[in-house]
Amino acid sequence: MAKLLYAFSTSLDGFIAGPGGDMSWLTPHLGPDPVVDELIPRIGALLVGRRTYGGDDPHRGTEGEGKAFGGGWAGPQFVLTHRPAAPAPDVTFVSDLREAVGKAKEAAGDKYVNVLGADIARQCLEAGLLDEILALPVPVLLGDGVRMFDRPGGEPVELELLRPHWYRVR
Template sequence: MAKLLYAFSCSVDGFLAGPGGDMSWLTPYLGPDPAVDALIPRIGALLVGRTTFDGDDPHRGSPGEGKAFGGGWEGPQFVLTHRPPAPVPGVTFVGDLASAVSAAREAAGQKYVNVLGADVARQCLEAGLLDEILALPVPVLLGDGVRMFDRPGGGTIGLERLHPNWYRVIHQCRKSAAAMQ
């Protein structure tokens, strides 16, 4: 069965996007990356949050604009949303997390389902569905924006290191003592 992988680029201070979802900060850092190049053929499907699907594209103005990994990957995409837009070729809009994960896993086969979007990744963690995390830090400090994992009042989530910046989720969302009060 396919594993769910939250793979993302982030600033060293833990932001995926700048204020308002701005992804232009990432554009100067795009280019060949051995970790990304090795990951792409291992992805069988994408599970995408609606905000990410509608969001800013760091590949704006390039031939890969509007495509996954700047055009480096093609395949089935499942967007978690309660407000589906008009149909988009190759994209399935799904209204609940369990159905979206199930459909994405089935489509991915033995490959990864790559989770895109901080909120959908948080939902997968809280539901005990996320298997692995790959963090690709970029040498910049943004100071503000969309955090890679934001769960105020949340508890510790244990990770086991598999490779540099690649982790297996071993403890799902244990609540902190303060969150349980």
């Protein structure tokens, strides 16, 4: 059965996006990455937040075509939202978290469902649905933006190291 994975690039100070969700900071750091190259064929579906789906991204404009990872991946995407966008191939808009996770896991088969978006990842974690986390550090300090995980007043989350930068949620 599919596992839910939150895989993301992060600045060394813990931001996955700049102020306002700006992803342009990542563009100079894109390129061959053996971890990403190994991960992409293991992804069977995406679970995406609405802001991430239509956000400011280095590959903005391809979201309606299902082209994640700069066009290196294509397949079913499940966008968690109360504001559906225009229909797009392989994109399903769902308003309930558990329903979205269930549909994404079914579509992924025995591969990963990759979570895109910090808020969706937080919701999955709080609901006990997130299985693994892969944090890909990028050698830059942003100083401000969207944190990879933000839960003010929340309890610590215990993780088990599976391999460098890859963790199982306990």
